[in-house]
Amino acid sequence: MIANYGYKDGSGEYYISIDTDRCISCAAGRACLTGCPKGMFENMTDDYDDEVVQVKQQFRRNLAYDCADCKPSGGHASLPCTTACTPGAIKHSW
Amino acid sequence: MYTAGIDMGSRTVKVVIIDNDAAGAPSVKKTHLMFPGDVDGDAAADKAYDDALAAAGLRRDEVRAVFATGAGRKTVNFATDSVTEMSAGAKGVSYFFPSARTIVDVGAEEGRGVKTDGNGKAIDFAGNEKCAAGAGSFAEAMSRALQMTLTEFGEASLRSDKSIPMNAQCTVFAESEVVSLIHSATPKEDIAKAVLDAVASRVCAMVRRVGIDKDVVLIGGMVHNPGFVQALKSSMDVDEVKLPEIPEFVSALGCALLAAEARQ
Numbered sequence: 001m002i003a004n005y006g007y008k009d010g011s012g013e014y015y016i017s018i019d020t021d022r023c024i025s026c027a028a029g030r031a032c033l034t035g036c037p038k039g040m041f042e043n044m045t046d047d048y049d050d051e052v053v054q055v056k057q058q059f060r061r062n063l064a065y066d067c068a069d070c071k072p073s074g075g076h077a078s079l080p081c082t083t084a085c086t087p088g089a090i091k092h093s094w
Numbered sequence: 095m096y097t098a099g100i101d102m103g104s105r106t107v108k109v110v111i112i113d114n115d116a117a118g119a120p121s122v123k124k125t126h127l128m129f130p131g132d133v134d135g136d137a138a139a140d141k142a143y144d145d146a147l148a149a150a151g152l153r154r155d156e157v158r159a160v161f162a163t164g165a166g167r168k169t170v171n172f173a174t175d176s177v178t179e180m181s182a183g184a185k186g187v188s189y190f191f192p193s194a195r196t197i198v199d200v201g202a203e204e205g206r207g208v209k210t211d212g213n214g215k216a217i218d219f220a221g222n223e224k225c226a227a228g229a230g231s232f233a234e235a236m237s238r239a240l241q242m243t244l245t246e247f248g249e250a251s252l253r254s255d256k257s258i259p260m261n262a263q264c265t266v267f268a269e270s271e272v273v274s275l276i277h278s279a280t281p282k283e284d285i286a287k288a289v290l291d292a293v294a295s296r297v298c299a300m301v302r303r304v305g306i307d308k309d310v311v312l313i314g315g316m317v318h319n320p321g322f323v324q325a326l327k328s329s330m331d332v333d334e335v336k337l338p339e340i341p342e343f344v345s346a347l348g349c350a351l352l353a354a355e356a357r358q
Contacts, residue, residue, distance in 0.1 A: 001217050004303055007224035008296070010264070015220065015303065047181035047352075048215070060223040093303075 001046070005055040006063050006093070014063040015093040016081075020052040022089035035084025038066055053089075067092065096123065096157045097357065098146070099182070099349025100139060100173065102166030105129070105202035105231075106315075107138050109146035110346040111157065114354045120189075124150035125343045135169030143172070159357050161349035165203065177352055179345055180208050180216040186348030187311050188214030190338040195307040198326065198335070199345070200297055200316040202230045207301030214351075220303035222296070229293070230316045232265050236289040239272045240282050244319065251286035251321030258288035268292065286321060294325035301330065310335050317341035 006015035032041045032053055040059045046052050059066050070076045082090050095115055101108040109126040126146035130138035139162075147154060154172075162173035163182040170176070179199065187194045188210065197208040206221035222229075237247035258280070260271055268289070275285045293316075312335050316322050327335050338344050 001219070002304070004218075004220035005223065007222045008299055009224060013299070013303075047177045 003052075003054065004093075005060050007061060011064065013093050014067075016055050016063060016067075017091045017093065018053060018055070019089045019091075020046060020050065022087040023052040024050045026053075026087060026089075028084060028086040031084035031086070032081050032090060036081045037070065040066060041081070064094075095354065095357065096152060097350045097353035098143070098157050098160045099346040099351070099353060100143060100160060100162045100164075100167075100170050101179075101182070101343070101346040101349065102135065102139060102162060102164035102170060103201055104165050104204070106342070107142040108164075108343050108346040109142050110343050110350050111146055111150050111152065112347070112350040112354065120351060120354060122340070122347065123152075125340055125346075127342065135166045136171060139166075139170040140172070159353035161353040161356075163345050163349050174353065175356065177349060178216075179204075179206065180219040182345040182348035182352065183313055184208055184210040184216040184348065185214040185351050186344035186346070187313060187338070188212075189347060189351060190344070191309060191311050191336050193309045194311040194336065196301065196304070196310045198297060198301055198310065198312045199314045200230060200293075200312070200322075201314040201342075202234075205229045205297045205300060205314075207297075207304045209304040209307070214348075218304040220300045222300055230314070230319075232268070233289060233293055233316070233319065233322065235265055235269060236272055237286075239269055240276070240285060242282065242286070247286050248290070248319035248321040250283040251290050252283075252324060254281070254283040254287040256284040256287060257291065258284055260288050260292040287325070290319070290321045290325040291329070294322060294329040297326065298329040306330055306332065308332070312337055313341050313344040315342045 001020045003018045004015045041053045044054045098111045107128045111123045112120045113123045114120045128142040159174045162170035162176045167176040183199050199206050209218035211217045
């Protein structure tokens with residue numbers, strides 16, 4: 001399943017997509033949990049009893065601001081979360 | 095074997111009890127909808143479930159499993175398990191329309207798009223965590239501004255062929271846009287259409303994230319608004335949007351079906 005967490009508002013569309021099929025058998029040892037400087041990801045058991053990662057509830061309404069520090073304007077050449085996620089399960093829509 | 099599903103929505107509690115031993119396929123034994131008012135989550139779930147059981151002539155111990163879903167699913171303390179709205183909706187829709195691939199779920203406070211695999215399993219979803227402008231409460235607030243009931247509001251929009259864009263993304267600002275339209279003597283039916291076009295446009299933007307594949311099914315309370323259904327069809331550019339018989343109960347039904355599967 002591709003889970004899209006986020007929102008669209010007047011300033012744009014801000015979604016973090018997690019491809020849970022790639023997430024189930026994570027080859028990166030859940031590096032995203034520590035890779036994100038703000039700790040925005042957490043483990044969860046989905047409806048099909050698979051262990052996957054999701055974006056924490058409290059961050060889902062503020063992605064444009066919470067992720068801003070990791071964007072190129074914040075001095076990062078690449079996003080820490082997508083870099084840590086070597087299976088390529090995490091994507092940003094903006 | 096009886097199983098039940100409870101959908102604890104932000105506005106209403108929906109309960110579905112199914113009889114899994116009916117000939118052919120599981121059949122809906124009873125549906126029950128309750129407006130909890132100022133009753134808290136625990137008590138509302140208890141009361142809605144007890145009322146549904148009484149109407150079905152059943153006792154609690156005759157129901158083998160109860161699954162909960164919805165924004166308040168964690169408050170249903172007697173539920174044997176809980177599932178997300180996406181899984182419940184996908185399962186419920188597959189009961190009515192096995193050919194469904196795209197589900198649009200628009201309730202009171204949230205809208206979401208779900209892609210399914212044809213076997214009642216959600217494979218992709220997108221919602222809007224932030225904004226109420228793509229949900230039923232937005233239409234309700236705007237109908238209040240026009241001093242119309244929701245039914246009148248939906249029917250009025252069908253009498254308009256005007257296309258008035260609403261620019262505001264936020265319910266609060268949109269209401270001021272509606273007030274401006276009222277002051278400029280814009281006919282109510284044109285304003286109603288503008289509002290429902292705006293809701294449909296926001297919902298459609300979410301659904302496009304998961305992709306629009308036929309058949310498209312709309313569930314949730316907004317199914318009862320014919321103006322919204324028309325606006326959604328136009329916005330998604332599809333000829334047909336399938337509507338289940340009991341649109342607001344589909345997720346609760348999905349829960350009951352998932353509960354039955356878990357018990358088998």
